Each structure stands twice: as C-alpha cells, then as structure tokens.
Amino acid sequence: MGLKSESTFLGDFLRQCGGYAVIDGGLATELERHGADLNDPLWSAKCLVSSPHLIRRVHLDYLEAGANIIISSSYQATLQGFEAKGISREEGEALLRRSVEIACEARNIYNDRASKGSWDDFDDGTGLKRNPVLVAASVGSYGAYLADGSEYSGIYGDAITVKTLKDFHRRRVQVLADSGADLIAFETTPNKIEAQAYAEILEEEAINVPVWFSFSSKDGINVASGDSIAECSSIVDSCKQVVGIGINCTSPRYIQGLIQSIRKVTSKPILVYPNNGETYDGVKKEWVASRGVVEEDFVSYVDKWCDAGASLVGGCCRTTPNTIRAISKVLTRRSHSV
Numbered sequence: 076m077g078l079k080s081e082s083t084f085l086g087d088f089l090r091q092c093g094g095y096a097v098i099d100g101g102l103a104t105e106l107e108r109h110g111a112d113l114n115d116p117l118w119s120a121k122c123l124v125s126s127p128h129l130i131r132r133v134h135l136d137y138l139e140a141g142a143n144i145i146i147s148s149s150y151q152a153t154l155q156g157f158e159a160k161g162i163s164r165e166e167g168e169a170l171l172r173r174s175v176e177i178a179c180e181a182r183n184i185y186n187d188r189a190s191k192g193s194w195d196d197f198d199d200g201t202g203l204k205r206n207p208v209l210v211a212a213s214v215g216s217y218g219a220y221l222a223d224g225s226e227y228s229g230i231y232g233d234a235i236t237v238k239t240l241k242d243f244h245r246r247r248v249q250v251l252a253d254s255g256a257d258l259i260a261f262e263t264t265p266n267k268i269e270a271q272a273y274a275e276i277l278e279e280e281a282i283n284v285p286v287w288f289s290f291s292s293k294d295g296i297n298v299a300s301g302d303s304i305a306e307c308s309s310i311v312d313s314c315k316q317v318v319g320i321g322i323n324c325t326s327p328r329y330i331q332g333l334i335q336s337i338r339k340v341t342s343k344p345i346l347v348y349p350n351n352g353e354t355y356d357g358v359k360k361e362w363v364a365s366r367g368v369v370e371e372d373f374v375s376y377v378d379k380w381c382d383a384g385a386s387l388v389g390g391c392c393r394t395t396p397n398t399i400r401a402i403s404k405v406l407t408r409r410s411h412s413v
C-alpha cells in the first residue's frame with residue numbers, strides 16, 4: 076500500500092461504513108468468559124498456542140454483533156514473552172502471523188455466511204448485506220509484556236528509554252506489518268516515550284501499512300503516566316502512517332474530555348474503545364468492579380463521544396458482543412442521519 080492511499084485509508088473506509096465504524100469489544104476478557112484461563116504472562120496470546128478455535132469464535136461473535144474492525148490476539152504476544160516460555164524466535168514469529176490469520180479466517184467465515192444470506196435480518200435498509208471489515212494487528216505496550224498492569228501506570232522506571240523500547244518492539248512491528256493485516260493497532264499506550272519509540276520505528280523501518288494509536292488514561296486529562304495527551308497525540312499525528320488516534324481501555328466517564336483534547340491537535344479520525352469502567356488490579360490480576368458502568372450506561376455515552384469528534388467506537392476489557400451490538404445500533408442510526 077502506497078503512502079498516498081494511507082492518507083485516505085481510514086476516511087475511505089469510514090465512508091464505506093456510512094460515516095461511523097464499529098470496533099470490536101474486549102478480546103481477552105471475552106476469551107475468559109468462554110472459560111479460557113489467561114492467568115499467564117502471555118494473557119490472551121496463551122490461546123494462540125492452546126485454543127486458536129476459541130479466538131476465532133470470539134472474533135466471529137464480534138463480527139456478528141456488527142464490528143467493522145476486529146483486533147488480533149497479539150496484544151500480549153511478544154517474541155520476548157514467547158522466548159521466556161521456551162518458544163523459539165521462528166515459532167514466535169509464526170504465532171504472531173497466526174494471530175492475524177485467525178482474524179482473517181473469522182472474516183472469511185463471516186463473509187461467506189453473509190453472502191449465503193443466512194442472516195436475513197442483517198439488511199439494515201441500505202441494501203448492504205454485510206459490513207465491510209478490517210483486520211487490525213494488535214501491538215500491546217511494553218507494560219503489557221511486563222504483565223503487572225503497568226500499561227495502566229505508564230511507569231517503566233529509569234532504565235527504560237526510547238532506545239530500549241525500540242529494541243523491544245522493532246521485530247514484532249516488522250512481522251505484523253508483513254502479516255497481511257489491514258492495519259496495525261498500537262493499543263493501551265501509557266506514556267510519551269513509548270509513543271516516541273513506535274513513531275521512530277515506523278520511520279526507520281519505513282513501515283508501509285496504516286497504523287492507529289490509542290492511549291490509556293486514568294484521569295481523563297493525561298495519558299496513564301501523566302504525560303500530556305495533546306503532546307502524545309501530536310507526536311504520532313506527524314507520522315505519515317498514522318490514520319487514526321484515540322483512547323482504549325479507559326473508563327467511559329473520561330472519554331469525552333480526552334476526545335476534545337485530541338481533536339485540538341489532529342484532523343485525523345478519532346477512535347475510542349473504552350473498558351467498562353472497572354479497574355485492573357495488577358497484583359491480584361483481577362478487575363475490580365467498584366466503579367464499573369453497566370451496559371446501558373456505556374451505550375448512552377456513544378452519541379456524546381461522536382458529537383465530540385469520534386468516528387470509530389468499540390469496547391475494550393470487560394465489554395462483550397452485547398456491548399458491541401448496542402454500539403452498532405447507535406452508529407447505524409447516526410450513519411443514516413449523516
């Protein structure tokens with residue numbers, strides 16, 4: 076894909092979707108809901124080895140719920156994490172590619188079913204029998220690899236620099252760029268040095284697939300580490316490969332203000348896929364429900380996020396196909412009134 080097409084890539088896709096696109100919901104937490112035990116440093120990537128059929132099934136559930144973009148199971152799949160498990164470099168790279176293949180298989184099954192017309196209720200009145208679908212290859216942050224919840228603190232310690240982060244991420248980004256995915260999704264980025272590291276890799280490796288960046292926040296003002304969301308967004312906005320910027324795995328109640336801050340520094344599409352408002356306890360390795368929002372509340376935010384400037388909306392941890400179905404309804408209604 077040439078660079079010129081990258082500049083219109085997401086805009087063209089959004090037009091095809093009617094103005095708004097639906098991102099899928101939590102992958103790892105949905106795998107757990109289906110019985111997978113992800114208490115492991117590889118988290119959802121553990122299923123790449125043990126139960127790829129379950130990953131495909133969850134992707135398919137999200138497509139059937141209306142998702143236009145499904146995100147691969149490579150979030151916590153790192154060559155370093157695989158090596159710690161005795162998985163060789165070559166096998167690790169094959170597993171990264173496999174995560175994208177599984178998502179593509181789910182898309183094929185979905186397209187096939189749709190073309191056979193087995194979902195009669197799917198025609199939304201536009202004559203479109205099925206949703207256009209992109210596969211995004213997930214890249215989780217260095218904090219995700221640490222598997223201690225530090226993608227929500229962004230505090231990596233003094234020993235971690237832009238250089239060490241580049242060394243950490245470079246090969247995985249190259250492999251995923253060549254995996255056949257439509258785009259790369261840098262997810263849950265918690266600080267400025269990691270945004271900088273990714274941006275430099277994109278430039279140095281002349282990565283030629285579109286990418287999006289999403290940051291995590293725990294106060295609705297800054298990214299998780301306390302670095303300015305405007306500054307982080309500006310850094311990535313200047314990369315030619317970047318087709319969208321946004322927020323994921325952050326409480327719904329913080330999203331609107333963050334969209335407004337991002338909008339001030341970019342004209343690129345804004346994407347949001349919040350979690351359900353619970354917080355992750357990295358020590359106990361569990362989600363704490365205290366301030367979670369119920370599904371109806373989550374969905375009641377969607378119009379506000381779109382009014383503030385978001386055009387891609389989905390869910391992150393602890394959201395489900397039901398959440399995505401409800402988001403899809405809101406966005407379909409908005410698309411028809413554009």
Ligand SMILES: [Zn+2]
Nearest residue numbers: 324350391392
């Ligand atoms: Zn999440």
